[in-house]
Amino acid sequence: MGELQSNSPLLGTDTSTVETLDLNTKMYTETDENGIEETGTGVFAILVVCAAAVGGFMFGYDTACISSILLFLDQSSSFDLSAEEKELVTGITSVGSFFGSIGTSHMADKFGRKRVITICCVVFTFAAVQLSLVNTVLAMVVGRFIVGLAVGSASMVVPVYISEIAPSKIRGRLLVLNSLTTTGGQLVSNFVAYFIANQKNNWRLMFFLSGIPSLLFLIISGFMPESPRYLVLANNYSDAEMAVAKLYPNATHSQVHSKVVSIMDDIQQNQDKHDLPVHIRLFGESSTKRALAVGCALMFYQQISSFNSFMYYGATIFKSVGVGNPLIVSILISGTNFMFTFVALRYIDKVGRRNMLLRTVWIMGVALLISAFAFFNVGDPSNNNGWSSILLIASVLLFVASYASALGTIPWSSVEFLPLESRAPGSAMIAATGWLTNSVVSATYLSMVKWISLPWTCSVFASICLAGWFAIKRWYPEVNGLSLEEIRHVFANGIDINYAEKLKRQENDSLNEEAGLLN
Structure with missing residues (x-):
């Protein structure tokens, strides 16, 4: 381990290095480290x-x-x-x-x-x-x-x-x-x-x-304060302890110091992997490549679904088809997105990420098909008695509600698929996939509308959403309830989409066997 600075305000003057803190003698105990949270x-x-x-x-x-x-x-x-x-x-x-x-x-x-x-x-x-x-x-x-x-x-x-x-x-x-x-x-x-x-x-x-x-x-x-983890990486242990002390003002000196030592331990244990070039960390192991591919693919589907096209061009689109006040419609869209984010946060951990996606993504595709039908009729004096505008707005809101309930939130959690040493660069790649796809869609959407019309544009994106549903069903694993260490096993040999369910079933069988022995 590296040396702690001698001017650390939380260390005695006779303690200058981490080695002098014999963790095995419990000078700074695991209880100190965990107790700081309390x-x-x-x-x-x-x-x-x-x-x-x-x-x-x-x-x-x-x-x-x-x-x-x-x-x-x-x-x-x-x-x-x-x-x-x-x-x-x-x-x-x-x-x-x-x-x-x-x-x-x-x-x-x-x-x-x-x-x-x-x-x-x-x-x-x-x-x-x-x-x-x-x-x-x-x-x-x-x-x-x-x-x-x-x-x-x-x-x-x-x-x-x-x-x-x-x-x-x-x-x-x-x-x-x-x-x-x-x-x-x-x-x-x-x-x-x-x-x-x-x-x-x-x-x-x-x-x-x-x-x-x-x-x-x-x-x-x-x-x-600066991140204590970054300060330890920068060998600035004194400031790291001060940052921890500010975050936990009621902690004892030993608890604060033990927290910093714990951070150092974690960094030391993974230093060899962290020192590897980024491309080795991301693509050196097949399991990491598979995890990264799934994370990037879901982020791609999030952006290619066309949701942000309604956020960027919603007012322009609804004005072009003669909808009354397009700003009101924009408020309805963003309000629906906000409200149904609560649905995602309420049920994702209970229902599971995979199940939430499978229950909502197909609805997005159907909603866009209904929007395409409504766009055909909006602005047509012979067919428009107001119902087509109502149908259009309702179908768009259904699309937004379905998106916000799962696909709008879950792709950002895909970083949990990645091992610690690949998490930062992998997270950057997942986000970059989203931004790159977003830029392509936003830079071509209005031209696409001009070339093939709004109804057919909606139909194209509806087909993409439905294709995405089949891809999720085939390749996206459920990781609800798994620890970060257990998630590694999901991608160890291919993509085991049912690993969490198998593990839970094994645990239940073990508990039943133990109960039978006790009886």
Whole structure:
């Protein structure tokens, strides 16, 4: 193990190295390490909660605001964007997010999680101001690309920071909060658009307001401690102990020090694998390759399902077919997405990830087929008595509800498939798959509508959703109730989609045998 700094405020002056702390003599016991979780958390843990909330909100607000901005630009004399320019302005953010996500893992290890978060906030705030002042399409494209870099980086580093700094008791709730605030940010964005719709330069105001969440995040991050795990990696043991002490203000000196020693132990045990090149960690073992393939495939299906097309172009699409107030429809879409995220969080651990996907993805395909039928009739005076508009909105909301209940949340948990040494780069690859697919869909959706019409576009994506259902049934494993160590066995020899069920059945059989022996 490496040396602890001699100026550590929590160590006696006669203790300078970890070796002098003979863990086998229980100077710092396992009870100290586990007991620290029972001492309660302080204000810094609350700041982590705020970071999760503001980070998710920032991401959600940005993904939804472009829909209203494109609608406002159609009504503005400042810009007359073609369909291709709208796709470019929208899709370039996902391109930036792709590059931001793949570069973040290295930056976070080199400069620290907190510092990268701070940089993201500065960049995002600057881009929001720049976008509110643009006068050319090129300047808007550049600004949106910069926003994408910040969004992609934040979407990678914030979950890593939270997972490393949050006490285990509230870690799950933080992940829940991050999902909820993302969809909540989308809902707030559409409400803001509705209330400023009649304001002069409303699109500039929408861009400007997108910088407020990142500014709040920036202010909060100034008071947040760095990840203790990163500080140990950087051999800064004194600051690591101070960070742990701030997170657990009621912990004893030995509990705090034992926590840091535990982090060091974990890092030391996996150092050889962590030191391997990234491509070896990701592709050196067949089981890791299979796990990564499943995670990337599900993220691909999430983005290719066309959900974000409704988030990006919903107002434009509904306006083009004569739906009354497209901003109201956008609020309904984001509101449905927000509400049904609660369904996902409520039932995923009870029903299981695989079962939730199998119960909802086929509904997405059927809902899009109904939307295609409704689009054929909307705007046709001979057939339209109002029912087609109602059917269209209802089918889109059914699609969104089904998406939010499973596919909108589960792909982000696929990182649990990966072993520890591959988790950070694997997570980056899964996220990058999502952003790359998102950029392709957002950059071609309006052109696709122009080429083959809205009904046929919906039909194409409906077929993709239905094909995705069969792929999930064939290859996506259930890991509900499995430990991270047990998940490794799922991909050891092919993909054992029923491993969790088999293991549970074996455990039940063992319990029954023991009960029989006792009787």
